[in-house]
Amino acid sequence: MVTFGQSPREGDAASPADRPTGLVVTDAQGVVLSWSRSAEHLLGYTPAQAVGRSLKELVDLAPPAAVGSGTREESHRVLPVRRRDGRLLTLPVSGHPLVSDSDLQGWVLALGPPSDPLGGEAREALVEWLLNRSGTALTVYDAELRCVCQSAAMRRITGVPDDLRRGRGLSEVVHGASVAEWERRMRRVLETGEEQVAFDFRAMPPTVSRTHVYTVAAAPLRDALGRTFGVCTAVSDVTEERLIRERLSLLNEAGARIGSTLDLVRTAQELTEVAVPEFADFARVDLLEGLLRGEEPAPGPIPGAVRLRRIAERVWFEGSSEEVAVAGDADVYLASSPAALCLASGRSALYRTSDPAVSAWIAASPARQAKVRRYGTHSWILVPVRARGTTLGVVMLTRTRDTPDPFEPEDLALAEELVSRAAVCLDNARRFTRERTAALELQRSLLPQGLLQPTAAAVASRYLPASNRTGVGGDWFDVIELSGARVGLVVGDVVGHGIHAAATMGRLRTAVRALADVDPTPEELLTRLDDLVIRLSAESVGAVSADPAHDSDADTGAGIEATCLYAVYDPVSGLCSMARAGHPAPALRAPDGTASFLDLPAGPPLGLGGLPFESAELELPEGSVLALYTDGLVESRQHDIGQGLDTLRQTLATPAVSLEALCDRVVETLLPVRPSDDAALLLVRPHPLGPERVAVWNISPDPVAVAQARADTLRKLGSWGLEEAAFVTELVVSELVTNAIRYGDTPIQLRLITPQSSGTSGSASTRALICEVSDSSSTAPHLRRSRAFDEGGRGLLLVAQLTDRWGTRQTTTGKTIWCEQTLQADTLSSR
Incomplete structure (x- = not known):
């Protein structure tokens, strides 16, 4: 066995005194003349490599006379000498001069051995x-x-x-x-x-x-x-240093990854992804079931048995991480279970599998027993999810045989910090989900609940809320029944998202319905709607400036920006008049299957004021489809609006079995994923009325023409098979024609219209009968209360009582008074 201090390669003596001294001979200029074998061992140069070279150049050492001795006497010093491998050795150097005839011929240098600073x-x-x-x-x-x-x-x-x-x-x-x-x-x-x-x-x-x-x-x-x-x-x-570094890294990763969205399930999944496998081998997030129904949690701990719904779970097993598909599994935790104890105390807990509370809970379920045996679970941490004074649920973390080290108290503190950061994000997601649900409910209540199916057209619609942080926008559409079997079509978009946009959308939709009731032209309706938006914007700005707590840098939404398109389709003439205020132009699919966008004057967006709107009129042939939409349908982050419009045109040109099927196809094609902006689509297939369903008579201003009008009406009703409606219709025609002769101006015209069906149900067993009397006077009639002995003043009251709807509309040449009867099944069955 080799002992400390003995060279196993050379067998040299261990004592410095026994080590060899290197001998070197140089001339007076320091050029090496001789180089001993011991010098080779000491400095690494062979004699062949050293002889003939300058000692200074070779080992960074000068002869004594050259280093400042100033004499030719012996010199004994300790100097640094560089070896061949570049290392410096501190060696005793003794110089002995070689003198001949009083001239210095050279030097004999004795190098080493190295001194031993520590000895004995x-x-x-x-x-x-x-x-x-x-x-x-x-x-x-x-x-x-x-x-x-x-x-x-x-x-x-x-x-x-x-x-x-x-x-x-x-x-x-x-x-x-x-x-x-x-x-x-x-x-x-x-x-x-x-x-x-x-x-x-x-x-x-x-x-x-x-x-x-x-x-x-x-x-x-x-x-x-x-x-x-x-x-x-x-x-x-370096265990403690590494643990501190790993914990800080884990908390930093948690801050960066958890809460990237306001989706409750995704936030819980992010927590499990951070915890597994860097901290635990298994992580599960259980929340109170009521939270997912939008209920507000009670403050403080939760005692007794509790029902929790699992929303995220991840496990690390045999070197791979797997996210378990929990699909909202719910379970009841008894009061003695670790999870219920954690929620009841409001404090975190650290367990071993052998602890009574855990072992009893595991023994109560064969499925848990099998899972613990499979994974080799040996250590548990349970942390309540608490945020803003309320308890939301519990997080369970375990370690298995893949991580032999059990959880320690310092790990419990880290788990509490990790869950506390995630708890705020979970609570934010929960609050957002609740607010978003309420906002969506508000928006749905402001949109048409059941789309009206008018007599003049078949309609189908789709509305998709945005998938952004609010999900609530200001897009809307509507179908409005107008007099004379006409139908009003409207689609609009309030710029922005949130409750403010949804509420503004509801106000504008109500305003459009109110304005449409007086039958203005499309450009007139947009002009009045523009005035309304200007007033609403001014009111919002005034309310914001009057609020002392308002932050001027916040997004108040005070200024209202909106676009709108309004169209009126007349099935008698087959013409559609439309105008738009900064809204995308509609698309029309012709009966031959080709689709194109209508050349319609753009008009300024609503709220600018002072700029005119223009309308255009075109024929909608039977078998065509008119598409009204908002920009969220054709514009997205994945493509520009030009590409979206082209895709819409191509999709409309493809055959479809129904309007509903065509609606689905358009949405699936243009919005394959959840949109970043809300989108609305309204498809309309017109039903023109042929001349066989319209009767028109020019009325002479002579009172005797009233009898002729009644006779013509009865004959036409007979040809339509509507004899049961003859009594009411005869009275209505008599009153309206008499008023026109007495109070109106020529020319006077009587028109009867009977579409196929009427009402919102679209049932084939109902039918509408419309009576219109027009004259060139712009004076609008009105109902008034007649005294007992008055001879007049009861005509319009009689019309209002006998018919379902009545009204008056201004035209370019005067006015039209109209009324409508809905003939139910019992009336039509007698035909």
């Missing part, structure tokens, strides 16, 4: 301190990597006594995955003579119950001649 008792004291009292873990190996000695600190780490450690290799007494790498680095030190930087390995010392992290550095041991004869390794326990 000092060396022994140093060795004794390093090996027995120092906290540094050291091991000295010989050239065969056999242990020569180890320090007391190393003995405590390995747990191997000196008599079993000495003379053995590392792999004979220490086991683990890092041993081979450790030996490889020590062998590298012997081969190259270079120190190997520290590397990490993990091991469990015999005196502790958890894995420690160590760093190992290996350095060469050299003799006085610089030859490597062994290796010294130094081991440092």
Whole structure:
């Protein structure tokens, strides 16, 4: 066995006094003339390499006369001398001059051996301190990597006594995955003579119950001649430093990853992804079931049995991580279960599988028993999810056989910090889900609940809320029945998202319905709607400026921006008049299957004021489809609006079995994923009325023409098979024609219209009968209360009582008074 201080390669004596002295002869200028074998051993140069070269150039050493002695006498000094491998040796240098005839001919230099700064008792004291009292873990190996000695600190780490450690290799007494790498680095030190930087390995010392992290550095041991004869390794326990670093890294990752969305399930999944496998082998998030129904949790702890719904679970098993599909599984935790105890106390808990509370809970379920046996679960942490004074649920973390180290109290503190950060994000997601649900309910209540199916057209619609942080926008659409079997079509978009946009949308939709009731032209309706938006914007700005608590930098939504398109389709003429205020142009699918966008004047967005709107009129042939939409349908982050419009045109051109099927196809094609903006789509297939369903008579201003109008009406009703409606219709025609002759101006016209069906149900067993009387006077009639002996004033009252709806609309040439009867099944069955 090689002992400390003996060279296993050269067999040189251990004492410095027994080591050779290098002899060198130079001329007066310092050029080497002779170089001994001992000088070769000391400095690494062979005689052939040294002779003829300057001593200064060779080993960075000058002869005594050249280094400032100023004499030709002997010189004895301790000087640094550089070896061939570049290392500096501090050697005693003795110079003896060679003199001939009083002239200096050269020098004889004696180099070494190196002086020993520590000798005798000092060396022994140093060795004794390093090996027995120092906290540094050291091991000295010989050239065969056999242990020569180890320090007391190393003995405590390995747990191997000196008599079993000495003379053995590392792999004979220490086991683990890092041993081979450790030996490889020590062998590298012997081969190259270079120190190997520290590397990490993990091991469990015999005196502790958890894995420690160590760093190992290996350095060469050299003799006085610089030859490597062994290796010294130094081991440092960096467990605490690494744990602190890992915990800070875990908390930093939690802050960066948890809460990236306001989705409750996704936030819980992010918590499990951070915890597994860096901290635990299994993580599960259970929340109170009422939270998922939008209920507000009660403050404080939750005593007794509790029903929890699992929303996220992840497990690390046999080297791979797996997210378990929980699908909202719910379970009742009895009051004695660890989860219920945690929620009842409001404090975190650390368990071992053998603890009574855990073992009893596991024994109560064969499924739990099988899972614990499969994973080898040995350590548990349960942390209540608490935020803003309320308890939301509980997080369960476990370690299995894949992580032998059990949870310790410091791990419990880390788990509490981790869950507390996630709890705020979970509560934010819960609050957002509740508010978003309420906002969506508000928005749905403001949109048409059941889309009206007018007599003049078939309609189908779709509305998709945005998938952004609010999910509530200001898009809307509507279908409005107008007089004369006409139908009003509207689609609009309030810029922005949230409750403010939804509420503004509801106000504008109500305004459009109110304005449409007086039958303005499309451009007139948009002009009045523009005035309304300007007033609403001014009111919002005034309310915000009057609020002293308002933050001027916040997004108030005070300014209202909106777009709108309004169209009126007349099935009698087959014409559709439409105007738009900054809204995308509608698309039309012709009866031959081709689709194109209508050339419609754009008009300014609502709220600008002072700019005119223009309308255009076009024919909608039977079999065509008109598509009205908002920009959220054709514009997204994945493509620009031009590409979206082209896709819409191509999709509309494809055949479909129904309007509903075509609606589905458009949405699936243009919005394959949840949209970033809300989108609305309204498809309309017109039903023109042929001349056989419309009757028109020009009325003479002579009172005797009233009788002729009644007779013509009865004949037409007979040809339509509506004899049961003759009595009411005859009275209505008589009153309206009489009023037009008495109070109106010529020309006077009577028109009867009978569409196929009427009402919102679209049932084939109902039918509408419309009566219209037009004249050139712009004076609108009105109902008034007649006294008992008044001879007039009861005509319009009679019309209002006998019909379902009545009204008046202004035209470019005067006015039209109209009324409508809905003929039910019992009336039509007598035909």
